[in-house]
Amino acid sequence: MDAKEVESLIRQGIPDAHVEVRDTTGGGDHFEALIVSTVFEGKGLVERHQTVYKALGDAMRVRVHALSLKTLTPTQYENRR
Amino acid sequence: MSEAIERIQSAIRSNKIQVFMKGTRSFPQCGFSAATVQILEELGVPFGTTDVLADPELREEIKRYSDWPTIPQVYVDGKFVGGCDIIRELYESGELQTLVKNAVGQGAQQ
Numbered sequence: 001m002d003a004k005e006v007e008s009l010i011r012q013g014i015p016d017a018h019v020e021v022r023d024t025t026g027g028g029d030h031f032e033a034l035i036v037s038t039v040f041e042g043k044g045l046v047e048r049h050q051t052v053y054k055a056l057g058d059a060m061r062v063r064v065h066a067l068s069l070k071t072l073t074p075t076q077y078e079n080r081r
Numbered sequence: 082m083s084e085a086i087e088r089i090q091s092a093i094r095s096n097k098i099q100v101f102m103k104g105t106r107s108f109p110q111c112g113f114s115a116a117t118v119q120i121l122e123e124l125g126v127p128f129g130t131t132d133v134l135a136d137p138e139l140r141e142e143i144k145r146y147s148d149w150p151t152i153p154q155v156y157v158d159g160k161f162v163g164g165c166d167i168i169r170e171l172y173e174s175g176e177l178q179t180l181v182k183n184a185v186g187q188g189a190q191q
Contacts (some may be wrong), residue, residue: 045167046149053150061151066113067151069166 001028001063007054014039015057018077019040024068032068044070085142087132093156096129097184101143102153105188106130108170113165116155120172158184 003021010019011031017037023029033052040048048071051059060067072080093099098121106118121128133140138140144150147161155162155182157180162168171177 045170046161046163049167050148051163061144 001059003031005030006033006059006064007058008066009059010035010052010055014051024066029063029065031042031064031066032070034070034072036072036073040071040073083138083142085136085138088136088139089143089146092129092131093159096127097158098126098128098181099156100128100153101131101133101139101156102130103134105132110134111152117153117155117165117168120168120177120182124172124178126168126179127183134158157181165170 002022005076007021007053010021011017014035014037014058017035019036020034022032024032035052043051049069052069052071056064056067089101092101100114100117100121102111102114102117104111109115109118114134118130131139133143140152143152143154147154149161149163149164153165154162155168162177162180163171168177171180
């Protein structure tokens with residue numbers, strides 16, 4: 001599984017999301033992702049991560065060994081820049 | 082109710098702060114579990130750990146228990162708080178310190 005595939009699964013689940021995925025080891029199973037979306041507004045971190053895990057579905061259980069997540073609302077993202 | 086659920090519930094009842102992890106506190110078997118334990122040790126609060134690698138049934142059940150597909154998982158006062166990324170983020174913002182001190186403080190008063 002490559003980073004592009006992870007990106008596209010997340011985008012399918014969260015259509016308005018800005019998604020950046022990096023394969024941290026080059027092995028196709030360890031990734032880190034930055035996801036910016038309005039769906040995170042008013043949600044705690046647990047719920048935000050669950051939303052991303054749901055988008056990945058079975059891939060998360062079977063093909064992804066590790067996924068480090070940063071989930072931000074557009075406002076939080078702007079404030080970080 | 083499966084026995085694995087009972088083992089999960091017993092662990093989070095017995096420890097104000099409970100970590101389900103890969104490996105043991107002294108010998109974590111995964112970088113994310115190691116990082117989580119390191120943060121809690123930094124805070125200097127007592128916490129319990131359960132090695133999911135030693136209990137395959139619990140390892141599967143814990144993923145359903147909080148609808149969370151990855152290990153480690155940290156519970157404070159019986160409530161799921163997050164995995165490694167969330168623990169790190171809460172630690173950096175200072176929220177984790179407040180959360181665990183409140184939990185441990187309550188224990189001391191009882």
